[in-house]
Amino acid sequence: MQVLFVEDDAMNRRVVRDMLRVGGVEMTEAPEALSGLQMIDDMTFDIILMDLRMPGMDGLTAIGHIRARTDAKANLPVIVVTADTAPNLREECLAAGADELLLKPVAMQDLFDAIGRLVTERGGDTLLI
Numbered sequence: 001m002q003v004l005f006v007e008d009d010a011m012n013r014r015v016v017r018d019m020l021r022v023g024g025v026e027m028t029e030a031p032e033a034l035s036g037l038q039m040i041d042d043m044t045f046d047i048i049l050m051d052l053r054m055p056g057m058d059g060l061t062a063i064g065h066i067r068a069r070t071d072a073k074a075n076l077p078v079i080v081v082t083a084d085t086a087p088n089l090r091e092e093c094l095a096a097g098a099d100e101l102l103l104k105p106v107a108m109q110d111l112f113d114a115i116g117r118l119v120t121e122r123g124g125d126t127l128l129i
Contacts, residue, residue: 001119002044003027006036006062007051007081012104016049016081019108025115033057037065040073047115050098052082060096067097077118081106 003020005027007013017027028043030036032054040048048066052059063078080093083104090101100114 001025001046001115003047003049003115004030004036004039004043004045005049005081006030006033006054006059007049008032008054009051012051012081016106016111019106019111022108023112033059033062037062040066040076045076047118048076048078049081050078052080052084052093060093060098063093063097077122079114079118 001024003025005013005016007016007029008031010031013027013029013031017029020027028039028045030039034057036048036050039045050059050063059080059082063080066076066078067074077099078097079100079102080098081102081104082089085103086092093101099118102110102114
């Protein structure tokens with residue numbers, strides 16, 4: 001399984017990368033949305049983890065770009081990973097095209113549960129964690 005994590009904070013990327021390694025999942029890191037979108041163009045991913053608050057382009061705008069694609073990558077599962085606790089945030093993220101929302105600090109079991117649900121919904125193999 002290949003995961004892309006679009007997140008501007010290096011420590012947050014490291015923590016999630018270490019969690020995913022426990023489950024044998026490989027993670028590619030993008031430090032901001034524009035480079036993440038370029039990586040989606042150039043590489044193959046099974047799932048995207050997307051921060052909301054980043055310099056330049058925010059996560060909701062990036063999700064909009066993903067959903068506006070005209071190829072199969074438009075349907076990549078996207079999990080928003082954020083520390084934002086604004087009211088109605090879940091609804092806003094889902095309306096923008098996200099499939100799930102996880103709040104930081106992310107618990108490893110919550111991360112694997114969310115990934116497993118989305119992979120299973122799309123007919124893939126579940127993670128063994």
